[in-house]
Amino acid sequence: xxxxxxxxxxxxxxxxxxxxxxxxxxxxxxxxxxxxxxxxxxxxxxxxxxxxxxxxxxxxxxxxxxxxxxxxxxxxxxxxxxxxxxxxxxxxxxxxxxxxxxxxxxxxxxxxxxxxxxxxxxxxxxxxxxxxxxxxxxxxxxxxxxxxxxxxxxxxx
Amino acid sequence: xxxxxxxxxxxxxxxxxxxxxxxxxxxxxxxxxxxxxxxxxxxxxxxxxxxxxxxxxxxxxxxxxxxxxxxxxxxxxxxxxxxxxxxxxxxxxxxxxxxxxxxxxxxxxxxxxxxxxxxxxxxxxxxxxxxxxxxxxxxxxxxxxxxxxxxxxxxxxxxxxxxxxxxxxxxxxxxxxxxxxxxxxxxxxxxxxxxxxxxxxxxxxxxxxxxxxxxxxxxxxxxxxxxxxxxxxxxxxxxxxxxxxxxxxxxxxxxxxxxxxxxxxxxxxxxxxxxxxxxxxxxxxxxxxxxxxxxxxxxxxxxxxxxxxxxxxxxxxxxxxxxxxxxxxxxxxxxxxxxxxxxxxxxxxxxxxxxxxxxxxxxxxxxxxxxxxxxxxxxxxxxxxxxxxxxxxx
Numbered sequence: 001x002x003x004x005x006x007x008x009x010x011x012x013x014x015x016x017x018x019x020x021x022x023x024x025x026x027x028x029x030x031x032x033x034x035x036x037x038x039x040x041x042x043x044x045x046x047x048x049x050x051x052x053x054x055x056x057x058x059x060x061x062x063x064x065x066x067x068x069x070x071x072x073x074x075x076x077x078x079x080x081x082x083x084x085x086x087x088x089x090x091x092x093x094x095x096x097x098x099x100x101x102x103x104x105x106x107x108x109x110x111x112x113x114x115x116x117x118x119x120x121x122x123x124x125x126x127x128x129x130x131x132x133x134x135x136x137x138x139x140x141x142x143x144x145x146x147x148x149x150x151x152x153x154x155x156x157x
Numbered sequence: 158x159x160x161x162x163x164x165x166x167x168x169x170x171x172x173x174x175x176x177x178x179x180x181x182x183x184x185x186x187x188x189x190x191x192x193x194x195x196x197x198x199x200x201x202x203x204x205x206x207x208x209x210x211x212x213x214x215x216x217x218x219x220x221x222x223x224x225x226x227x228x229x230x231x232x233x234x235x236x237x238x239x240x241x242x243x244x245x246x247x248x249x250x251x252x253x254x255x256x257x258x259x260x261x262x263x264x265x266x267x268x269x270x271x272x273x274x275x276x277x278x279x280x281x282x283x284x285x286x287x288x289x290x291x292x293x294x295x296x297x298x299x300x301x302x303x304x305x306x307x308x309x310x311x312x313x314x315x316x317x318x319x320x321x322x323x324x325x326x327x328x329x330x331x332x333x334x335x336x337x338x339x340x341x342x343x344x345x346x347x348x349x350x351x352x353x354x355x356x357x358x359x360x361x362x363x364x365x366x367x368x369x370x371x372x373x374x375x376x377x378x379x380x381x382x383x384x385x386x387x388x389x390x391x392x393x394x395x396x397x398x399x400x401x402x403x404x405x406x407x408x409x410x411x412x413x414x415x416x417x418x419x420x421x422x423x424x425x426x427x428x429x430x431x432x433x434x435x436x437x438x439x440x441x442x443x444x445x446x447x448x449x450x451x452x453x454x455x456x457x458x459x460x461x462x463x464x465x466x467x468x469x470x471x472x473x474x475x476x477x478x479x480x481x482x483x484x485x486x487x488x489x490x491x492x493x494x495x496x497x498x499x500x501x502x503x504x505x506x507x508x509x510x511x512x513x514x515x516x517x518x519x520x521x522x523x524x525x526x527x528x529x530x531x532x533x534x535x536x537x538x539x540x541x542x543x544x545x546x547x548x549x550x551x
Binding site: 054 | 268
């Protein structure tokens, strides 16, 4: 019931701030594939992050600058904190310019298996980011990618 | 326009409400991250978290799925409690039967927390008023508590603390990571002495492994930030007679990453010679590793790799009895999760092939190894099969 009330409050909050935060889409077992499908032929940055990870905020702030400079890149943010953390996720996202980003959040009860489903070689370290070129060749990073690499990668778009 | 927006919102609320109901239909239940301890009578005690309360319950008849007593609440006011994999309430039992519990309360400021302590002096019938272990009450990181009680009854609580990082930032000085702090009680938990720092530059988000020895000391192992942002492990013995504990490097995986690994190590006493250690390394050669520390700082090399890295072998537990050593870890696949155990009869020099000792579908906790009447048991909390209590044989 408490979760239900949280949902009501969050939803009302979201309605009031839809332009800023948008609605967090539920990220499930087939979501990575559907994100890839939806942005076929487009460069994507797929960012997994948590409100509980100080490095994540730094990383998201850096990526926000990159996508602002290279608007052809589609930015997709996936929060991994689970449905109970909605309000904190939205509060945290207010600190980052995410106007054109897609916002998702983990929505499977078994978050460990969902993570495994996303990428077998991802053990849960955060931030975890996947850089897709337009052919959807993917480069995965745990932590922050090298600044010069990121600049060179983004310059293509 | 307003009416349209209102209608949209109401519809959205209803949709989400039905979604929530469906979500709760296959109920997750309370968090699976628990801790266990065995008392002198062989009773298994468990600390868990539900709806903002730390719960303690126990089981005397230890079948494969023990039946626990009615739990009692440790904290009487609900808190947001850290309870996800690396964070969990801790429980330890002194020889005199006193039961000690610690946990981390998450505070509103991101990454901040308090370490709480409570004790039961009546064999778990009730818990005394809860208290914060540390004197520093700033709303900053005090998280990832570890708890040990020595054979003579000294209590150690250690945790990850960011006061030095914050102070350095104020002074415009660089500071990597967090710090390991600890506090000691020499009066069975009536009070704790002011906390002290063990080491600067720990990793910010991994559990600390801590074990007590018969000389009233504890040994700690944690993921540390070495020069160049490398997240290897450190080990130190807290010996109150020594003025400042020597911190030694315990692993050499050279994983350089600005990230939260959320993956702490395991530690077990070896013979007179030292300690068994197990940990996870990320990066290009990611996986689970074992090594032993002989003497103060002599680490076997190269570290021995265990488990199937393509099934995320990780989250180790270690136990030893004389020269016998058991290493347990978890692996996951699309269908299920397993616990594997490897055995060594010669103090970790050579190992028999690992065996799958438990399997579950659905969610599960990390494995724990616990001794009861000099027999070893695997404790594994699972969503679908309950808390598994399985005898481990060589």
